[in-house]
Amino acid sequence: MLFRLAWATLTRHRARTLLAMLGVAVSAAMLLDMVMLSSGMRVSFRSLLLSRGFQLRIAPKGTLPFDTDATIPDASGVTRTLRAVPGVATISPVLGGQLHVEVNGRAITSVALGVDPRVQGDYEVLAGRSPAAPNEFVASDDFLRASGVRLGDTVSAAAGFDPQLRSYAGQRRLVLVGRARFLYMPAEQKSVALPIPTLQAMRGSDAEDRASLFMVRVSPGANVDTILHRVETALPRVSVVSTETAMRQVDERLSYFRQLAVILGAVSLGVGFLLVTTLVTVSVNERLGEIVVMRALGVVRGRIVQQIVLEGVAIMVIGALVGLGLGLGTARYLNSILAAFPGLPAAIDFFVFEPRDAWAALGMLTVAGIVAGIYPSWRGASLPIAVTLREEAVG
Amino acid sequence: MSDAEPLLVARDLHRDYHMGDERVHAVRGVSLEIARGDSVAIVGPSGCGKSTLLNLLGGIDHPTSGAVTIDGERIDLMRDRDATRFRLRHIGFVFQRFYLMPALTAIENVELPMAEARAPRGARVERARELLTYVGLAGRHDHRPAQLSGGEQQRVAIARALANRPQLVLADEPTGELDARTGAEMIGLLGRVNADGTTVVVVTHDEDLARAAKRVVHMRDGVVVDDRRQDGR
Numbered sequence: 001m002l003f004r005l006a007w008a009t010l011t012r013h014r015a016r017t018l019l020a021m022l023g024v025a026v027s028a029a030m031l032l033d034m035v036m037l038s039s040g041m042r043v044s045f046r047s048l049l050l051s052r053g054f055q056l057r058i059a060p061k062g063t064l065p066f067d068t069d070a071t072i073p074d075a076s077g078v079t080r081t082l083r084a085v086p087g088v089a090t091i092s093p094v095l096g097g098q099l100h101v102e103v104n105g106r107a108i109t110s111v112a113l114g115v116d117p118r119v120q121g122d123y124e125v126l127a128g129r130s131p132a133a134p135n136e137f138v139a140s141d142d143f144l145r146a147s148g149v150r151l152g153d154t155v156s157a158a159a160g161f162d163p164q165l166r167s168y169a170g171q172r173r174l175v176l177v178g179r180a181r182f183l184y185m186p187a188e189q190k191s192v193a194l195p196i197p198t199l200q201a202m203r204g205s206d207a208e209d210r211a212s213l214f215m216v217r218v219s220p221g222a223n224v225d226t227i228l229h230r231v232e233t234a235l236p237r238v239s240v241v242s243t244e245t246a247m248r249q250v251d252e253r254l255s256y257f258r259q260l261a262v263i264l265g266a267v268s269l270g271v272g273f274l275l276v277t278t279l280v281t282v283s284v285n286e287r288l289g290e291i292v293v294m295r296a297l298g299v300v301r302g303r304i305v306q307q308i309v310l311e312g313v314a315i316m317v318i319g320a321l322v323g324l325g326l327g328l329g330t331a332r333y334l335n336s337i338l339a340a341f342p343g344l345p346a347a348i349d350f351f352v353f354e355p356r357d358a359w360a361a362l363g364m365l366t367v368a369g370i371v372a373g374i375y376p377s378w379r380g381a382s383l384p385i386a387v388t389l390r391e392e393a394v395g
Numbered sequence: 396m397s398d399a400e401p402l403l404v405a406r407d408l409h410r411d412y413h414m415g416d417e418r419v420h421a422v423r424g425v426s427l428e429i430a431r432g433d434s435v436a437i438v439g440p441s442g443c444g445k446s447t448l449l450n451l452l453g454g455i456d457h458p459t460s461g462a463v464t465i466d467g468e469r470i471d472l473m474r475d476r477d478a479t480r481f482r483l484r485h486i487g488f489v490f491q492r493f494y495l496m497p498a499l500t501a502i503e504n505v506e507l508p509m510a511e512a513r514a515p516r517g518a519r520v521e522r523a524r525e526l527l528t529y530v531g532l533a534g535r536h537d538h539r540p541a542q543l544s545g546g547e548q549q550r551v552a553i554a555r556a557l558a559n560r561p562q563l564v565l566a567d568e569p570t571g572e573l574d575a576r577t578g579a580e581m582i583g584l585l586g587r588v589n590a591d592g593t594t595v596v597v598v599t600h601d602e603d604l605a606r607a608a609k610r611v612v613h614m615r616d617g618v619v620v621d622d623r624r625q626d627g628r
Contacts, residue, residue: 001503001510008498293494296455297555298483299511300476386447386456389490 002303006310009283020279021319024365027272028323032361033331033351034265038258040352045250048347049243051183052121054092054215055224056231057241058082064241064249065213071095072238075196075211081234082216087227090217092119095199095207099137099192100158100168101147108147110139110190112159113182114199114211121183121215123193127151128178137194138178146190149176159202170202187339187346269364272316276372280312284380289392292385301381308377309370316369320362327361328353400467402562402594403429403452408461410447410617421447422458423617431562434589435596436608444617445598446567452596453486453565454478466562483512487556487593491568493548495540501527501551502536508558519558526554530584546577553584557593564588566597570604582607 010017058078060070072078075093082091095114100107113122117130123138128151131137137157139149149155153176160169174194182191200207218227224242231240241249284291294304331351338350410422421444429435437445450456452463454470463471465485470478482488495504502523509519527536530550540548549569556564566585570578582604589595589609597604605611606625613621 001507004503005496005499005507008496008503012498289492289494290496293488293490294496294507295479296453296482296488297508297511298479298481298486298559299507300479303511384456386450389450389455390446392492 002307006307006314010311010314020275020315023275024272024316024319025323025326027268028320028361028365029327029330030268031265032324032327034261035357035361036331036351036353038261040350041254041348043352044349046247048345049246054121054217055243056216056228058214059239061237061239063239071210071212073210075209078214078235085230085234087219087222088216089219090119092116092121092215093196093211094122094213095196096212097159097199097203100161101155103147110143110192112199113193114196115193116196123180123182125178125180131177131195134195134198135174136177137174137192138180139176140180140182140191142188143190143192144179151176170204172202183347184345186344269368272365273368273372276312276315276369280308280373281376284308284376288380288383288388291380292383292388296385304381305377309373312373313366313369316365320365324358401428402431402466404464405452406462408451409459410451411459420617425619429594431594432592433594433610434608435610435612436605437598437612437614438605439614443614445614449565449567449598453488454482483508484559485561485563487561487564489552489556489566489569491571493552495548495551497540500537500539501532504551505554505558508555512559526557530554545573546580549573549581563594568599569597570601
């Protein structure tokens with residue numbers, strides 16, 4: 001009967017209840033989005049860093065991977081040293097650069113990654129295959145769209161371009177053997193990957209035996225921090241970054257996002273709370289006569305409070321469920337806009353849905369619904385019966 | 396509690412109100428004994444304290460001083476929760492303005508006190524149907540109060556008051572919002588409730604309703620000025 005009466009009371013004023021639920025839904029959608037935003041980039045970034053199983057990244061001293069154009073000299077020596085470190089399973093050197101491809105008289109410039117195709121962790125092949133010979137390369141869809149090059153085509157490519165002399169340096173004939181998705185590249189970035197010795201050779205003396213980054217996968221069961229310390233000891237002139245360190249740095253850089261998300265989330269929760277409090281207060285004030293008559297008939301105060309709180313919770317929960325759907329839709333839309341955020345990998349999601357986020361939002365709104373209902377219902381249920389009936393009779 | 400003992404005993408009841416700076420003595424030293432199965436009409440001019448007295452007798456207001464004993468229990472000394480529970484089991488209320496729950500149907504309104512008394516759903520639905528039939532509303536079970544006439548709403552209110560088989564029904568101006576014909580029907584219904592064994596106390600301006608009671612208590616300025624049984628009873 002408690003549920004029946006609560007539901008019947010809500011449906012008695014359908015339009016008002018519906019509007020309140022919609023208000024809560026908007027509030028819940030925003031709350032969910034903010035909860036998703038506060039943890040989404042972190043979760044997404046972590047997932048991206050670990051997607052290929054590399055736990056350590058080695059960059060030039062004092063830099064983060066690809067933060068600058070700096071490179072690590074003696075790449076082959078570094079590789080040998082790393083191989084000698086117990087617990088290091090896989091080493092993937094990467095050299096950054098540019099590749100200029102001339103197609104039908106126009107130059108297409110793209111980011112180039114020199115990699116060891118056997119162990120690389122920078123791209124996934126979508127069609128064709130990874131380079132197996134020194135003169136083979138894979139490219140992103142954006143490169144293919146811009147250049148019109150197709151799988152199997154041979155192109156004339158250069159690693160350097162002198163704008164004053166309008167001449168190319170480090171030219172090679174390369175064969176496109178694969179279409180790939182580059183994991184760490186921003187959206188709409190034209191990207192290619194080719195064997196690292198080829199890119200080193202094309203770039204000439206400034207890149208000879210150099211690498212921008214080494215990615216390291218540790219042996220199964222090995223402690224990443226222990227390996228990190230061993231590498232730091234063995235290679236004191238580089239920076240070694242573990243996924244956790246990278247995450248801490250990401251956290252620092254994203255702290256504004258999180259603060260913003262927390263503040264906006266709290267505002268959303270507050271708006272939902274005030275909305276339900278207002279509605280429940282209005283509803284209680286409208287039926288003071290009914291409430292005191294229920295008490296006169298023998299309904300205990302606690303039961304009346306329960307019933308009115310239930311009304312608030314019903315509005316919150318139904319509104320929140322609608323809001324969760326709305327929030328997911330909004331998050332998807334916002335994510336598509338933010339995917340073009342400059343400098344961030346396209347694979348990064350700002351909003352990552354995790355069931356615990358939905359539970360957290362639903363839980364917070366339910367608690368808010370309970371709290372919102374308690375004060376007005378307790379006040380209504382505590383009114384003196386005879387006096388209230390007399391006042392109601394007077395009107 | 397033997398049948399010979401009165402169901403309700405009020406001793407030297409006083410009820411004072413504050414209206415602004417003024418202290419109003421609504422009830423001043425009323426003592427009453429009401430026997431089981433009796434029907435009592437409390438009459439008097441507006442503001443004489445009769446509704447206040449009814450509220451005190453029903454435990455929905457607290458006397459400034461004095462005692463109210465129903466079926467041997469001092470309701471004026473009970474804590475709020477205990478008094479509420481006592482009302483649920485022992486007292487049925489009928490109000491002038493019906494005060495049905497507008498969101499519930501007629502049968503759900505009658506079920507409400509039984510649900511609060513934790514009656515099993517099947518039993519309370521059956522009892523609610525019986526009561527609605529008893530008050531002449533068979534076939535109107537699923538109507539909401541807004542779909543019922545004033546007389547029908549008051550019938551539902553009487554059925555609700557009887558839901559938990561109370562010993563005592565207190566009615567405050569039960570015909571006050573009804574036309575003469577419907578009022579007469581209500582008088583007949585309350586007479587039937589009394590005839591079936593329930594003690595009925597009504598506060599009324601309605602002379603017909605007062606005439607139908609076995610006993611009439613006249614009040615003026617917060618005191619009982621006359622208390623007599625009706626001729627021939």
